Amino acid sequence: MRLRDSEEASRAAVQGAGSAEQAKIPQADPMVVAPAVAIEVRECQMLSLDAVAELVEAYRNGDTEQALTRKYEVRRNTVDRHLERAGVAKRPTAKMTPAKVEQATELYGQGLSTNQIGISGSTVWKALKWAGVRMRPPRGVTVECERRGWSRG
Incomplete structure (x- = not known):
């Protein structure tokens, strides 16, 4: 039975019987997920109390949230929630x-890449872009552009 058929039958049964309790409403078939699709679905993972305690202790000892998300295979907001519940003050972001x-502008002008300058390559890149610095193309792109006769400008 399709969902639409189920909804139409439910409405008709309720109208004829007067109430949903008096009507015998057909149930929709349970959804069956193909194994290939099920692999892509991320299961909800609950950390044990011991794992949460380890996570909190690791953060207090200097591990980053990103490192903890990889180690415990959870999302960053899960790590945030556990730290907040434990009353841990989060370190300020750079x-x-x-x-x-x-x-950073001076170092970038000397030829360093955004990753070599520090903090985070994407953070530096965004800050330089906002400051009006003309950004170099990523490594390897220049050769391809020249080969095709393209100019950036």
Whole structure:
């Protein structure tokens, strides 16, 4: 039975019987998931109390949230929730202050990549882009652009 058929039958039964309790409403067939699809579905994983205690202790000892998400195979917001419930003060995230942006601009101009400058390559890249710095193409792209006769500009 299709879901639409089930809904129509339910409505008709309720209208004829007067109430949903008096009507014999057909139940929809349970959904069967093919094994190939089931592999892609992420199961909800609950951490044991011991694992949560280890996670909290590891964070207090300097592990990053990202490292903990990989270690315990959970999402970052799960790590956040466990840390919040344990009353752990989260470490501040690295910010690109104007002084850091100026220093990063100088280092980038000397030829360093955004990953070599520090903090996080994407954080540095975004800050430099916002500061109006003309960004170099990623490694290997320049050769391909020249080969095809493309110019960036």
